[in-house]
Amino acid sequence: MAVSNLISSQLQLVFEDGLDDSGRPVLRNKNFNNVKTDATPDQLHAVATAISGLQQRPLHGIERNDASELFES
């Protein structure tokens, strides 16, 4: 059976950066690497909120990008 093992994690803040020609919000990603793989959603949400409060653009969403390696057990 193959199993997966979390090897890296990234916090991604999605900000709105104005509107495009058709009036839809332009989204910009800001990534923070070096997130601990065992960080909890609560921790990441708190940090994302704190960082977002220091800049001007409205926060559109908070995402977490995880990478796992797969191997045969």
Add this chain to the structure above:
Amino acid sequence: MAKKLELKFLNEENRTVTISVDQPIEPVDAVAVNAAMDEIITQGCFFSSGGNLISKKEARIVERNVFDVQL
């Protein structure tokens, strides 16, 4: 010109770790910056090659100016 807010922390090896934020709110609210940095340390969800972030070092606004040179 493009400005960035740089949050500088010290890790367990006393080395500096920087987290930068684009388009910072100006004028900078020192209380808010302090609170955000404290929160990042408290939550402890970032690591660095020298271990956890353990203290605040400094915070600063960095501005980059670009001037084209006529060739």
